[in-house]
Amino acid sequence: MSDPVRHPSSEEALRRRFDTIPAANPTLDPVTGFLSRTAGLQAAAVLIADVGARQARLCAIWLDIDRFRQVNESFGHAAGDGVIARIAERIRSAIGLPCALLRMGGDEFVVLAAVRDRSAATQLARQLLVEIRLPLTVDELLIRPSASIGIALEQVGEEPAAWLERADRAMLEAKRRGGNRLALSGDELLTGRLGVQLAREELAIESTLHAALENGGLRLHFQPIVGRDGRVEAVEALMRCYAGGHQIAPARFIPVAEKTGLIIRLGEWSLLEGARCAARLRARGTPTTMAINVSRAQLLSPRFMPALHAALVCADVPARLIELELTESLFLDLSPTVQANLRSAREVGVGLAIDDFGTGYSCLANLKDLSASKLKLDRSFIAALPGDRRSFAVVRSMTRLGQELGMAVVAEGVENHSQLAALTEAGVDASQGFHHARPMPEHALLKWMARRAEK
Amino acid sequence: MTDIPEETLNGRPQVDQVLEQTLQDLDIPPRPLIIDRIKAEIGSDSRNVKRIGQLISADVSLAAGLIKTANSPYFGLRNRARSAHDALLMLGLDVASRAVATISLRQAFPSNGQLERFWGASAQIAALSGWLAEELPNRRVRTHDAYTYGLFRDCGIAMLLRRFPGYRQTLERANADGVLTFTAVEQQELPTDHAMVGCLLAQDWWLPEEICLAIRHHHDQSAIDLFESGLPAASRYLVAISQTAEHLVQQLTGGSRTQEWSKLGGSCLRLLKLAETDLGDLHEGAEEVLRTVD
Numbered sequence: 146m147s148d149p150v151r152h153p154s155s156e157e158a159l160r161r162r163f164d165t166i167p168a169a170n171p172t173l174d175p176v177t178g179f180l181s182r183t184a185g186l187q188a189a190a191v192l193i194a195d196v197g198a199r200q201a202r203l204c205a206i207w208l209d210i211d212r213f214r215q216v217n218e219s220f221g222h223a224a225g226d227g228v229i230a231r232i233a234e235r236i237r238s239a240i241g242l243p244c245a246l247l248r249m250g251g252d253e254f255v256v257l258a259a260v261r262d263r264s265a266a267t268q269l270a271r272q273l274l275v276e277i278r279l280p281l282t283v284d285e286l287l288i289r290p291s292a293s294i295g296i297a298l299e300q301v302g303e304e305p306a307a308w309l310e311r312a313d314r315a316m317l318e319a320k321r322r323g324g325n326r327l328a329l330s331g332d333e334l335l336t337g338r339l340g341v342q343l344a345r346e347e348l349a350i351e352s353t354l355h356a357a358l359e360n361g362g363l364r365l366h367f368q369p370i371v372g373r374d375g376r377v378e379a380v381e382a383l384m385r386c387y388a389g390g391h392q393i394a395p396a397r398f399i400p401v402a403e404k405t406g407l408i409i410r411l412g413e414w415s416l417l418e419g420a421r422c423a424a425r426l427r428a429r430g431t432p433t434t435m436a437i438n439v440s441r442a443q444l445l446s447p448r449f450m451p452a453l454h455a456a457l458v459c460a461d462v463p464a465r466l467i468e469l470e471l472t473e474s475l476f477l478d479l480s481p482t483v484q485a486n487l488r489s490a491r492e493v494g495v496g497l498a499i500d501d502f503g504t505g506y507s508c509l510a511n512l513k514d515l516s517a518s519k520l521k522l523d524r525s526f527i528a529a530l531p532g533d534r535r536s537f538a539v540v541r542s543m544t545r546l547g548q549e550l551g552m553a554v555v556a557e558g559v560e561n562h563s564q565l566a567a568l569t570e571a572g573v574d575a576s577q578g579f580h581h582a583r584p585m586p587e588h589a590l591l592k593w594m595a596r597r598a599e600k
Numbered sequence: 601m602t603d604i605p606e607e608t609l610n611g612r613p614q615v616d617q618v619l620e621q622t623l624q625d626l627d628i629p630p631r632p633l634i635i636d637r638i639k640a641e642i643g644s645d646s647r648n649v650k651r652i653g654q655l656i657s658a659d660v661s662l663a664a665g666l667i668k669t670a671n672s673p674y675f676g677l678r679n680r681a682r683s684a685h686d687a688l689l690m691l692g693l694d695v696a697s698r699a700v701a702t703i704s705l706r707q708a709f710p711s712n713g714q715l716e717r718f719w720g721a722s723a724q725i726a727a728l729s730g731w732l733a734e735e736l737p738n739r740r741v742r743t744h745d746a747y748t749y750g751l752f753r754d755c756g757i758a759m760l761l762r763r764f765p766g767y768r769q770t771l772e773r774a775n776a777d778g779v780l781t782f783t784a785v786e787q788q789e790l791p792t793d794h795a796m797v798g799c800l801l802a803q804d805w806w807l808p809e810e811i812c813l814a815i816r817h818h819h820d821q822s823a824i825d826l827f828e829s830g831l832p833a834a835s836r837y838l839v840a841i842s843q844t845a846e847h848l849v850q851q852l853t854g855g856s857r858t859q860e861w862s863k864l865g866g867s868c869l870r871l872l873k874l875a876e877t878d879l880g881d882l883h884e885g886a887e888e889v890l891r892t893v894d
Contacts, residue, residue, distance in 0.1 A: 215832065218810070218832055218834065219832040219833035219834055220740075220833055221740070284740070284833070286833065355809065358803070358806070358809065359806055359807070359808050359809065360639050360642060360643055360806065361635070361636050361639030361640065361643075361806045362639075362643070387643075389643065390643065390644070390645070410803065410809075410812075413799075413800060413803065414800075414803055414804065416800075417800045417801075417803075417804050418804070448796065450791065450792075451787070451791065451792040451793060451796045452792075452796055452800065454790075454791035454792035454796075455756075455792045455796040455797040455799075455800045456800060458759065458760065458763050458791075458792060458797060459759060459797060459800060459801060459804075461763065493791070
């Protein structure tokens, strides 16, 4: 294929076309001087119509500044606007081509330019990445901004909105891969529309979690763990997050919290809240072990033990009433910090429970190396009880093995009486599940315990 | 988002009377229930300021404290609050909930002579921090944030004093140590330190992230110096402002001397773009502020 853009007349025509855009669309963003979102979409429509002769291809480059939220929060919105203005200036000067510059709102920009082909578009986007990465001073502090960039080449007959959406989706893919990089539309095929939806949802959940930490949107709910004799052996604390009066499922917010590092704050919050509930149960004459979930990120921090102790001190609760629930992989984690933290926790008398045992890469042989006091069998083994003899055999063997290694064995996810009967036969020490009680707020737990005591 | 309308936060009977009694019996500074109620109102579609006003009014000293806050010169509000309800309307629920936290903090710790002096010093540092936030060129943090932070910054100390009988001596050693960080000295003798305890408490009381992080790192020089420390700039400024406020209090009152300024002062001044000599210019104004602290 020849190189049409180099052809003076077509380039000239394009340039003229680009030049007329701002004049025809007076709605410029006051901070950047870029076209506003609406004006930008109109411009895209005009450009698509104009390049009807197809002498050059149009590309949309969608830029999103990484972690801009942090800039805004750290320096305030006025300084944030200053950063946006300077990044806009960099974008403007980095592009030596006829182009239309759009600000899509917040920290998102779109560059529409005519390029020879896909590789020229990529080259242009790379140039932008480099420019944006240059250090920038905000209030005399040096920051290094970075951007996630998505590129979409316009396709024949495509609606402008659909074209830009492809660029947006590619940008989200770049962000999903860690930011400070570019992705071409098409790269995200694997994740597709679902992936985009997920990325957006993650961003929404992240800000919900931030808000919950400041607006009292976190609660612990408690699920009793009942011993063979019917006594409440322990209570597991489960985090709940509320936004706008509704609950967000833990399965949705926990992964986001882990990804963003917010899990450390959430984890420390539940350490204190759980320890306090343990202190209150003790003060009421019903001392009960409180099992609190701990994540890898927490255990990777050298500040884990000070945080655990701070919670014990604030709640004034003895360490033996606290138990940490960890996945099996954490016990086998090779990080010296994780191992040191687990050792220290054990030394101060905090119990350690292996959560969800039997999922992932579990291996019975590993059990002998794990220094836990409790083994919690995953609900998947219990679900097939009592009918499935093989599951029963597995549960019975794991129970024996766990007990012989000095651990108390707990079955998770017990939903009915016949399962409980099978588990008793298998010899488990305690069980947890809807059959006994659902996770509930503290006041409901107190009532539940009181009712049980009466019986 | 998928919503599970299992239990809503608003108007929920989160705490029943039995539990409330238990909370009061315990030797733990609990998160005041009123804070949760205000937060729940803030998140509610039908905010009912009147109802919160009534809740606050039920606690006379809390209501008085809130009215005093709203009428304090910090906020420079033209109207005068005559009731908790007025104060809520004037301050807004967000600021009011933080004000309630600061008022409740002192109530949460039963007072004795030693703690009284401690809270007195905190009140002075808080007042000066709030004033400095306003006074210093290029304002970075809000006045009431600086004030709240000043009060909460060392609340971990009050907690540790209560739990560890020997903590007072630990404090003396930490104050006197010119080399090790304050928290490092604490950690030699305790399993934790007051910065961590304070951070957990502040987080538990739903204070904003930048305040919690500033409490956690307030003896950490690299956190003040380096943007790369990952600490939000607002937190770094809070640390620097309150440290400077503490230094001014010590200069003006000749109160307890610590080594903190020799360890952190340079970093604070750099961040705030002040020279040591500029501090003298602040003395007069600072004295004025300290006179208003009771």
